[in-house]
Every structure is written in C-alpha cells, then in structure tokens.
Amino acid sequence: MTLREGANHILEEHQFQGSPSFQTSALLSRCCSGYTETPRGGGGDSFYLDKLVAAGANRSFAGDCCHCMRDMNNLDEGVEFLPAMNSKKMEKRGPRRQVVVTVLIIVFLLVSLTTGLLFWHFKYRNTPVQKVFNGHLRVLNWEFLDAYENSSSPEFSMLAKKVKSTVEEIYKNHADIGPYHKETVITAFSEGSVIAYYWSEFLVPKYREESLDRAMADKQSLVQRWNPRLRNPMLKVESVIAFPVDPSIAHSARDNSCMFSLHAKEGEVTSFTTPGFPNSPYPNNALCYWALRADASSSISLTFKTLELEPCRDDSDYIKVYDSLSPVEPHALVRLCGNYAPSYNLTFLSSQNVMLVTLVTNKEGRFPGFKAEFFQLPKMKACGETLKGESGTFTTPYYPAHYPPDMDCVWNIEVPSIKNVKVRFNMFFVLEPGIPVSSCTKDYVQINGTRYCGERSQFVVASTTNKIELRFHSDQSYTDTGFSAEFLSYDSSDPCPGKFTCNTGRCIDRSMRCDGWLDCVDGSDERSCTCTEQQFKCQNGWCKPRFWVCDNVNDCGDNSDELQCSCSADSFKCNNGKCVPSTQKCDGKDDCEDGSDEGSCSTGQTTVPCKEYTYKCRSGHCISKQNPECDGEQDCEDHSDEDNCNCGLRSYVRKSRIVGGQNSDVGEWPWQVSLHVKGQGHICGASLVSANWLVSAAHCFLPLQGIRYSDPSLWTAYLGLTDQGDRSGPNVQTRKIKSIISHPFFNDYTYDYDIAVLELQSPVTFTAVVQPICLPDATHNFPVGKDLWVTGWGATAEGGTGASILQKAEIRLINQTVCNQLLTDQLTPRMMCVGILTGGVDACQGDSGGPLVSVEPSSRMFLAGVVSWGDGCAQRNKPGVYSRLTSLRDWIQEHTGL
Ligand code: 4AZ
Numbered sequence: 001m002t003l004r005e006g007a008n009h010i011l012e013e014h015q016f017q018g019s020p021s022f023q024t025s026a027l028l029s030r031c032c033s034g035y036t037e038t039p040r041g042g043g044g045d046s047f048y049l050d051k052l053v054a055a056g057a058n059r060s061f062a063g064d065c066c067h068c069m070r071d072m073n074n075l076d077e078g079v080e081f082l083p084a085m086n087s088k089k090m091e092k093r094g095p096r097r098q099v100v101v102t103v104l105i106i107v108f109l110l111v112s113l114t115t116g117l118l119f120w121h122f123k124y125r126n127t128p129v130q131k132v133f134n135g136h137l138r139v140l141n142w143e144f145l146d147a148y149e150n151s152s153s154p155e156f157s158m159l160a161k162k163v164k165s166t167v168e169e170i171y172k173n174h175a176d177i178g179p180y181h182k183e184t185v186i187t188a189f190s191e192g193s194v195i196a197y198y199w200s201e202f203l204v205p206k207y208r209e210e211s212l213d214r215a216m217a218d219k220q221s222l223v224q225r226w227n228p229r230l231r232n233p234m235l236k237v238e239s240v241i242a243f244p245v246d247p248s249i250a251h252s253a254r255d256n257s258c259m260f261s262l263h264a265k266e267g268e269v270t271s272f273t274t275p276g277f278p279n280s281p282y283p284n285n286a287l288c289y290w291a292l293r294a295d296a297s298s299s300i301s302l303t304f305k306t307l308e309l310e311p312c313r314d315d316s317d318y319i320k321v322y323d324s325l326s327p328v329e330p331h332a333l334v335r336l337c338g339n340y341a342p343s344y345n346l347t348f349l350s351s352q353n354v355m356l357v358t359l360v361t362n363k364e365g366r367f368p369g370f371k372a373e374f375f376q377l378p379k380m381k382a383c384g385e386t387l388k389g390e391s392g393t394f395t396t397p398y399y400p401a402h403y404p405p406d407m408d409c410v411w412n413i414e415v416p417s418i419k420n421v422k423v424r425f426n427m428f429f430v431l432e433p434g435i436p437v438s439s440c441t442k443d444y445v446q447i448n449g450t451r452y453c454g455e456r457s458q459f460v461v462a463s464t465t466n467k468i469e470l471r472f473h474s475d476q477s478y479t480d481t482g483f484s485a486e487f488l489s490y491d492s493s494d495p496c497p498g499k500f501t502c503n504t505g506r507c508i509d510r511s512m513r514c515d516g517w518l519d520c521v522d523g524s525d526e527r528s529c530t531c532t533e534q535q536f537k538c539q540n541g542w543c544k545p546r547f548w549v550c551d552n553v554n555d556c557g558d559n560s561d562e563l564q565c566s567c568s569a570d571s572f573k574c575n576n577g578k579c580v581p582s583t584q585k586c587d588g589k590d591d592c593e594d595g596s597d598e599g600s601c602s603t604g605q606t607t608v609p610c611k612e613y614t615y616k617c618r619s620g621h622c623i624s625k626q627n628p629e630c631d632g633e634q635d636c637e638d639h640s641d642e643d644n645c646n647c648g649l650r651s652y653v654r655k656s657r658i659v660g661g662q663n664s665d666v667g668e669w670p671w672q673v674s675l676h677v678k679g680q681g682h683i684c685g686a687s688l689v690s691a692n693w694l695v696s697a698a699h700c701f702l703p704l705q706g707i708r709y710s711d712p713s714l715w716t717a718y719l720g721l722t723d724q725g726d727r728s729g730p731n732v733q734t735r736k737i738k739s740i741i742s743h744p745f746f747n748d749y750t751y752d753y754d755i756a757v758l759e760l761q762s763p764v765t766f767t768a769v770v771q772p773i774c775l776p777d778a779t780h781n782f783p784v785g786k787d788l789w790v791t792g793w794g795a796t797a798e799g800g801t802g803a804s805i806l807q808k809a810e811i812r813l814i815n816q817t818v819c820n821q822l823l824t825d826q827l828t829p830r831m832m833c834v835g836i837l838t839g840g841v842d843a844c845q846g847d848s849g850g851p852l853v854s855v856e857p858s859s860r861m862f863l864a865g866v867v868s869w870g871d872g873c874a875q876r877n878k879p880g881v882y883s884r885l886t887s888l889r890d891w892i893q894e895h896t897g898l
Contacts, residue, residue: 001662001794001807002844002874129209131180131202133216134326135242139163139194139235148189149261149293160186163196166224166235171200173225176215180204188261188325190354191296197325200242216242243328258288258359264300264376271305274359274369278306281366282317282359290357291325294376299404300355302374304336304346310365312337317361319370323405323476325354332477333405335433341652341665345481347401353379383409384472390415390489396472396482400427403482409472415489422462422495422505423447423470427484431455432477445483446471455480457521460505464492500525511876516544516555517838536561545837547818550577553785572597575783577815586624595779599626607637615779617641629777631858644898647689648774648853648860651767664806666722666731669791670771671851671863672806674718675700675758677709682724682802685792685850686717687863688772691763693896695775696849697866697883698746698756712737717760720769724793724804731769736761741895743888752828754868754883756849757895773851774862775898778889782864786813788834788854790867790880792847798873802846809841813864814879822877830887832865835879843880844873852882 139159147155163186172178184200204212215221222240262270272290274282282288294300302321310317316337324331333348333355340346348355357372383397394411396403415421430453432442437454444451447461447470461468468487491497496507502520512519514529531543538544538556548555550565567579574580574592584591586601588609595613601624608614610622617623617636628635630645652667673686673694684700694717701710708714715737718727726732738761743753764770782788791808795801811834819833820826827833834852835842843850852865865882872878885892892898 001790001792001803001809001847002797002800002840002842127206128203129206131204131209131212132199132245133202133242134197134199134245134328135216135240136195136197136324136326137163137167137237137240138192139196139237141236142194144189144191144194144296148194149263151188151256151261156189159189159194159196162235163198163237166237167198167200167240170222170224170237170240174215174221176208176211177202177222180208180212188291190293190325190352192352195325195354196237198242199245199326213244216244243330245327258283258286259291260289261291262293262374264292264294264298264374266295266376269373269375271371271373273371277369277371282361282369284361284363284365286359286361288359289327290372292355292357292374294350294353296353297379298353298376299379300350300353300374301377301398301401302348302350302355302357302372303401304340305371305373306342306368307336307346307370308339308368309337309370310362310367311339315362317359317365317367320358320360321348322356322358323350323352323354325356327356327358330477331405333479334402339652341667343666345400345402347398348479349398349401349404351404351406351476380404380407383407384411384470386412386414387487388414390419391487393484393486395484399482399484401481402479403472403474405474405476405479407472407474411470411472413468413470413487415466415487417466419466419489420463420492420495421466421468421487421489422460423468423485423487424458424460424506425452425456425483425485426458427481428452428454428456428459429481430472430483431480432475442475442478443480444473446473458506459521462490462495462505512838514543515838516542516548517836519838547821553812575781577784594781596626596781598624599781600624613779615641615777618643627776627780627856629780630774630860631856645774645860646766647772648856648862649771650861651769651771662807662809664722664791664808667720667769668722669789669806669808669851669853670720670767670769671773671853671861672721672791674721674724674793675849676716676718677707677714678716682793682846683709684846684848685794685867686758687851687866688719688764688770689775689863689892690772690896690898691766692760693898694758694760695863695866695892696756696758697754697868698742699748699751699754699868700849701740701742701756702748710740710742712740712758715740715758717758719764720767722769722806724802731767733764733767733770735764743891750826750828751831751869751881753830753888755830755866755888755891757892759896773853774860775892776862776864776886776889778886780862780886782813782832782854782886784813784815786854787811788813788852788864789861790834790843790847790850790852790882792843792850792867794846794848794850794867795844795873798844798875800844809843811835811841811880819879822879823871823881827881830884831868831881832884833879834865834882837877837879839876839878840874842870842874843867844870 145155147153148159150156164184167184171181180202182201182203184198186196186198188197189195202212219239219241224237258275260272262272264270276282292300292302309319318335318337320327320335321333322328322331323333380397387394397407397409413421430443430445432453435442435453440451440453444453447468495501495505499507500510500513501507503522503524504520506520508519508525513525516535519525526542529543531537534546535543536546536549538558539560540556540558542556544555544561549561555561565577567573570582571579572582572585574594575596576592576594578592580591580597585597588611590611590613591597598611598613601608607621608624610616614622614624615628617638618640619636619638621637623635625635628641630642635641650667650670671688673688674682675684675686675696677683684696686694686696689695703709717735717737719733720731721727738759740756740758742756745753747753787810789808789810791806793802793806796803814833814835816827816832823833847867850867851863852867853861854864855861863885865885868881868883870878870880
C-alpha cells in the first residue's frame with residue numbers, strides 16, 4: 001500500500017461563637033418556642049453543640065431565658081378578661097390591649113424567625129462533612145531503615161507513632177484544622193531522609209470545609225511549631241502537605257487484604273498482577289494498592305504488559321498510577337480503564353524511587369485485569385543537551401515510554417553559521433487531561449517563547465538564525481509519551497529546494513500547490529491561487545477540480561461546489577446526484593437507479609413489496625429501510641436483520657496513537673488475512689467472513705509462470721497477523737485451504753467479477769485478534785464520498801517491496817461516472833473506485849484480495865470491496881479499483897451459505 005507521509009459567605013468562627021445577635025435569636029427560639037432539646041451525646045450534632053458550650057452560649061441561653069420567661073409572664077399578667085358589659089373598663093383597657101397584641105405578634109414573628117434560623121443552622125450550614133486527606137511529609141532528622149518498608153515491623157510501628165503524634169501536634173496548632181481532626185494513620189515510609197505517607201480523617205462543618213482544604217494543601221501553613229513543653233521535639237519535619245481523597249477509597253485503605261508492597265531487585269524485572277489474573281477476573285468492590293519501591297538513587301519503570309478492565313465510563317473500574325506512595329491527585333501519572341492494544345505504550349517512569357498503583361472496582365462487571373512489570377534504573381541526572389551539526393535527532397526522556405513527571409530539559413541546537421535551523425516533530429504527544437492546547441500551563445515544549453502541547457501531527461518550527469533553544473517541561477502530574485524530533489539546517493533564501501514551503505515550514509511537492517487539496521496543514525498551499533480552466537472557484541476562494549462539483553461531497557468546505565446541483569423544489573435528489581420528481585419517491589420503482597428514492601419509505605416493521613433495492617427478511621417479507629443489517633435495531637418481524645451479527649467489531653478499543661504513519665496496531669483489523677504460497681511468502685490478502693470462509697480476489701488464483709495458483713494445497717492463510725516477521729507469534733492462527741472458488745464470470749482481461757471465496761480446512765477460533773468482518777446485504781448503500789479503510793502488506797510504492805507491518809489507509813468512495821472518465825471507461829458495475837485523487841494514498845501490488853471496509857453508524861465494519869486493480873499505484877487522478885461487494889453478494893451467499 002502506498003501512503004503519503006503522511007463561598008465564604010458564612011460567618012467566621014468568632015462570629016459564630018460570639019455574635020450577640022445570633023445568641024439572642026437562639027435564645028428566643030429555644031425558650032419561647034418551647035425548644036428544649038438538649039445536645040445528643042454522639043454524632044455530628046454534638047460537635048456543634050459542644051462548641052456552643054465552649055463559647056459560653058449555654059450560659060447565656062439560661063440567663064436570657066429567664067428574662068424571656070419573666071417578660072412573658074408579665075404579659076400574661078396584663079391580659080385580663082372582663083365581662084362584656086363593663087364598657088368603661090373596656091374602653092380604659094383598650095389601648096393597653098392593642099399594645100399586648102402588638103407585642104404578641106412581634107414575639108411570634110421573632111420566634112418563627114429564630115426557629116427558621118436555627119433549623120437552617122443545624123440542618124444545612126452545620127451539616128458535618130467527613131473528609132479524608134492523603135499526604136506526605138519529610139522527616140529531616142531520621143535515617144531510613146529497610147524495616148520501614150514493612151508496615152508490620154516494630155521499627156515501622158515505632159516511627160509511625162512518632163510521626164503520628166508530630167502530625168497531631170501540627171494540626172492542633174492550626175485553627176482551621178485542629179478542631180476537626182479525628183484520626184491520622186501512617187501508611188508507608190520511603191527514603192529521603194524519611195518520607196512518611198499518611199491519611200488523616202476530619203469531621204468538619206460544611207462551611208469550614210474550604211478553609212480546611214486550603215490549610216491542608218498549603219505547605220507554608222502546616223509548619224512545625226515549637227511546643228514549649230517539648231523543648232527538643234523528637235522529629236524535625238517539613239513539607240507537610242495533603243490533598244482530599246474520596247472517603248470511600250480512604251476507608252477501604254484500612255482493609256489491607258489487597259495491599260502489596262514490592263521492592264525492585266537490582267538487575268531484575270518484578271511482575272505483579274490483579275488478583276486471580278489470568279485465570280479469574282479481579283473482584284468487584286475492590287480497592288487494591290501496589291506500593292512499588294526502588295533503591296534510594298533509582299527511579300522506577302513500570303509497564304502494563306496486558307490490561308483489560310471494564311470499558312471506560314464515569315463510574316467504571318480504573319487503575320491509577322501515582323508518582324508517590326500517597327494516592328493524591330497532584331501526583332497522579334495516569335488513569336487507565338477499558339482495554340488497550342498490546343502495542344499501545346503503557347510504560348511509565350517515576351521521578352523518585354517510589355510509585356503507587358491503585359485499582360478501584362465497582363460492584364459489577366467481570367474483567368481479567370492486568371499484568372505489570374517494573375524495574376529500577378538510575379535516576380536521570382541531566383535532561384537535554386547541546387546539539388551541533390547539519391542535522392540530528394532527539395527525543396523526550398525514555399521515548400516512546402511516558403516521560404517522567406517533574407522534568408525540565410533544554411536542548412540548545414546549533415547548525416553551521418551560514419544556515420538556518422528548523423525542528424521537525426515527527427511524533428508529538430504532550431497531552432495533559434483537561435488542559436486546552438491554547439494554554440499549555442502544565443506540560444509543554446517551548447521554542448522562542450511559544451508553547452506547544454497536546455497531541456499534534458507532524459509539524460515544523462523554523463528559526464531565522466542558526467540557533468534554536470527548545471525547552472521541555474513536565475509538571476508533577478499526568479505524563480504522555482513525549483516527542484521524537486529532528487533538527488535540520490536549511491538555506492534561508494531557499495528553505496525547500498525544488499519544493500513549495502508551507503507557512504508551517506514543511507516542504508511539499510510543487511505539484512501540490514493550488515491543486516484543490518490541503519497538503520499543508522494550515523492550507524497555505526491552497527491560498528492565493530488563480531483557478532485554472534479545469535478548476536471550480538469556491539465561494540471561499542479555494543480552487544477545486546471541476547469534476548468534484550455536484551459529486552455529493554462538500555469539497556469547498558462551504559458547500560458551494562454542491563449548491564448549484566440541488567434539485568428543484570418539487571423533485572428528490574438521489575444519492576447518485578440525479579433529480580427525480582418527488583412523486584416518484586416511494587412509488588415502488590427505482591427511479592434513481594441506485595434505489596435511494598425507494599429506501600426508507602416505511603417505518604417500523606412495515607413490509608413493502610420486494611424489489612431490487614428493498615431488504616429481504618428471512619421470512620421473505622421486505623422492508624424499506626436503508627442498511628438495516630446489524631444496525632442494532634430489529635427491523636424485520638423475524639429479527640433476521642439482526643441475526644449473525646457477531647462481526648465487524650474490533651476487540652481493542654484503544655489503538656496506538658500513530659499519527660502520520662500508517663502502521664496498523666495489533667488487532668486493529670482482525671479480519672485481515674495474509675495468503676502465503678509455499679516458498680513465495682505473502683502473495684495476496686483476504687478477509688475472514690466466518691470461522692470457515694475467506695473472501696479474496698479471483699485474480700490471485702490465476703495461473704502464472706506455470707504455477708497453478710488455483711490449487712488450494714499451495715496456500716496457507718495467516719490470521720491474527722500484524723507483522724510478517726512474527727508469523728509464529730502466539731496470537732497468529734494458520735490454516736490450510738480446503739477449496740478455492742473463483743467467480744465463473746471472472747474476466748482476466750477486464751478483471752470484471754474479481755472475487756473468490758476460500759474454505760478453510762478447519763475453522764479458526766475467534767479471539768481478540770481474529771474476528772470476522774460483516775458482509776453487507778446486496779442492497780447496502782455505501783454513499784459516494786464515504787471514507788473507507790483499505791489494509792494490506794502490499795508494496796509501499798509502485799514497483800516497491802511489500803510492508804512487514806500491516807498498513808492501513810483511509811480513502812474515499814468516488815463517483816462511478818467521474819471515475820469511469822478518469823479510468824477511460826474501464827469500469828463495470830462490479831467495480832468501484834476508491835482513493836485520494838491527489839495521489840499518494842492507494843492500495844498496491846500485494847494488497848490484492850484484501851479488505852476495503854466501511855465503518856457504519858452502528859460502529860460495525862462492513863466489507864465494501866476487495867482490492868482488485870489500478871493504473872499503477874497512488875498516482876494523481878488514478879484511484880484504485882475494488883470489486884463491489886454488493887454486486888457480488890448473492891454469489892458469495894450461494895457458495896458459502898453466509
Ligand atoms: C496489484 O497489482 C494492484 N492501485 C492492486 C491494487 C492496485 C494496483 C495494483 C491499485 O495487486
């Protein structure tokens with residue numbers, strides 16, 4: 001295959017305790033409303049009431065309550081009920097009665113208000129929150145002992161006790177922390193002098209939570225104060241810092257049934273797995289910790305060899321790796337869920353001699369888990385270098401592994417003084433979750449004051465001098481695989497000799513300038529163009545080949561190439577661009593000649609008269625819905641449209657991030673088959689369509705140079721293969737061929753009907769890397785302009801040699817009429833053109849027989865074509881030709897039963 005290179009609105013504590021207005025309202029409510037509830041001994045409420053007691057509030061309650069009662073009694077005494085006849089007395093008493101009523105109303109209002117306030121205060125403002133913090137501190141005046149690595153050793157317990165009381169002392173001295181502290185547990189120690197890891201639990205009123213968080217995360221605020229009683233504190237500590245954790249994680253931390261402590265052995269690789277791996281799935285509702293350590297002057301390299309967890313969701317099972325022995329977010333290196341292809345780089349480096357791996361699982365799902373390996377290596381001393389010369393290469397530390405956190409590297413690059421220098425990043429992965437590439441505030445590459453971060457395809461940064469300084473910074477959390485770059489010297493007057501220079505500095509072929517294709521990532525090759533006779537001028541100014549106009553593809557970007565093609569108001573636009581009167585839509589006749597006016601004419605499971613373009617259910621009834629097979633909806637009454645749908649899905653969700661390159665990942669195309677002939681190696685491709693059957697191209701089995709290639713005994717099928725050099729790998733399945741059936745109408749001159757089916761001598765086993773592709777129904781519509789994928793080990797350039805690693809290319813389905821013009825009327829209805837008309841991406845010799853697949857909206861992949869022929873490979877305006885599966889579908893069914 002040839003491929004172009006591709007609120008603190010709340011009262012402060014003193015107000016809470018001493019505010020006169022607050023005390024008054026509390027008093028009225030408790031006394032006058034008869035609220036006599038006393039503080040309960042335990043639970044959250046007692047905490048706040050204890051505080052009131054401490055502030056003397058109870059005393060003032062009692063005192064003021066007496067006044068209140070007295071006032072109330074006075075009022076009661078003043079209300080006298082008189083005989084109605086005593087009008088004189090009534091008149092006399094009238095004004096006094098008004099006063100009494102007014103006072104009563106005021107009292108009532110005050111009581112209601114206070115009750116409300118108290119209710120709000122206890123119910124909401126003071127709701128106690130349980131908070132757990134994970135943290136670490138450095139003990140300066142203590143030597144590390146190996147025994148500290150074992151939490152059940154007496155040495156560990158002794159030091160843990162000391163650290164605990166020191167931490168408690170520090171907390172006690174802090175007004176935002178001390179009153180709320182419940183418990184602190186020391187979980188681990190590591191070298192340097194001694195770093196202690198711990199978690200602390202707090203019970204804090206909601207409105208004090210923020211100030212607690214702030215105080216706990218502030219290195220400056222948590223300082224050891226001299227306790228006058230302890231003239232010489234046993235431990236001298238610094239860098240006391242902690243971060244909140246999910247309390248559910250911290251609580252399970254008390255249960256050490258799934259906690260492991262491992263120390264790297266010099267020159268050895270240590271492996272560890274999830275419980276039960278690989279024979280049984282990891283447990284539900286689990287929290288597991290693996291504390292990894294290395295010697296003091298070493299760092300750790302950790303690799304997940306296999307990893308298969310529950311697919312990623314918000315609450316799915318996950319693994320988190322930390323550059324610390326404390327599971328704190330600011331030191332998190334990665335969060336992993338789902339599954340990863342074996343080639344995905346899952347190697348992580350630590351900045352120090354410790355690492356923590358945690359597994360958090362929910363209550364459902366059964367998944368295998370992981371196998372991981374780690375070893376120690378000397379801590380990196382310097383990062384970056386001075387590079388001199390005409391050209392050279394450099395990478396981030398440990399590339400392609402994830403670079404370590406907390407790094408700063410500087411490369412000073414200098415080329416000969418008469419030249420300028422540019423840096424080309426061939427791979428660039430400096431992505432930090434949640435950080436927009438516009439800010440690059442965490443990990444970044446900086447050149448001439450500009451920061452670059454995120455995931456980028458190949459790009460170039462050029463300097464207008466012979467020197468360039470490149471800085472790389474990684475912060476304490478989340479790392480990526482980094483970059484691989486080269487520096488090149490160039491002549492400032494001609495940066496791209498014989499080529500066009502994109503504004504990004506990239507050099508492209510001159511022929512690519514103003515050809516309608518964006519070859520420079522910034523589109524600079526298509527700006528300031530004068531459109532030629534053969535080109536159409538888009539409204540936005542781009543020039544595009546005229547034959548792209550009205551091809552159903554928005555080539556201009558502003559759709560202006562498709563605007564003059566719309567059908568009149570009373571007509572219907574067919575998928576092939578043809579206009580038919582609206583009255584002909586759904587009239588039971590294929591007026592469009594591609595069935596599109598008769599597709600999607602009925603709803604639900606309504607049956608329609610069977611036609612060429614209607615989908616026939618197994619019952620014999622027909623439905624009018626486009627592409628109903630295996631789309632996840634039951635369209636036929638007998639559900640036959642959703643039968644035999646165990647196809648077209650990859651096992652690995654995460655693929656390797658290969659940008660620009662076109663190597664396939666292991667398991668990325670699990671239906672791809674390599675057909676070998678004894679003594680000749682790979683000859684053709686094929687597609688696995690069931691456990692016993694392959695689909696390939698008839699021309700692969702034509703006799704040649706006296707060899708009868710139609711003889712099945714010559715052939716061996718390799719399945720689950722990615723690298724031709726690794727055919728004996730554990731995932732590869734080999735099968736001999738039982739029979740080869742080529743289409744009887746195959747024409748070895750025109751290559752019409754270029755299709756064959758091959759029966760395997762024994763069925764294959766479906767695995768993560770061996771899966772069948774879905775066969776489309778004969779009525780399946782693959783629209784013009786759709787992106788399709790072609791894969792194979794064919795030649796990487798016309799006349800070149802085959803690839804060792806399975807190649808992939810994304811190409812577009814081209815309008816049949818347009819293509820027939822380009823290929824001088826050589827197309828038949830059994831053929832279709834798919835390619836990139838600018839050239840550079842195509843199938844080539846050796847890809848023949850291999851799959852051309854379409855990703856359907858259901859995410860299943862369907863076989864759309866079989867690599868057949870072409871006028872050379874990857875030439876401009878010479879797309880590859882493929883056998884059209886839908887036209888040959890009935891024949892496949894006849895011979896395979898599928
Ligand atoms: C071949 O010879 C071949 N460019 C396959 C595909 C193409 C050309 C040649 C398409 O097998």
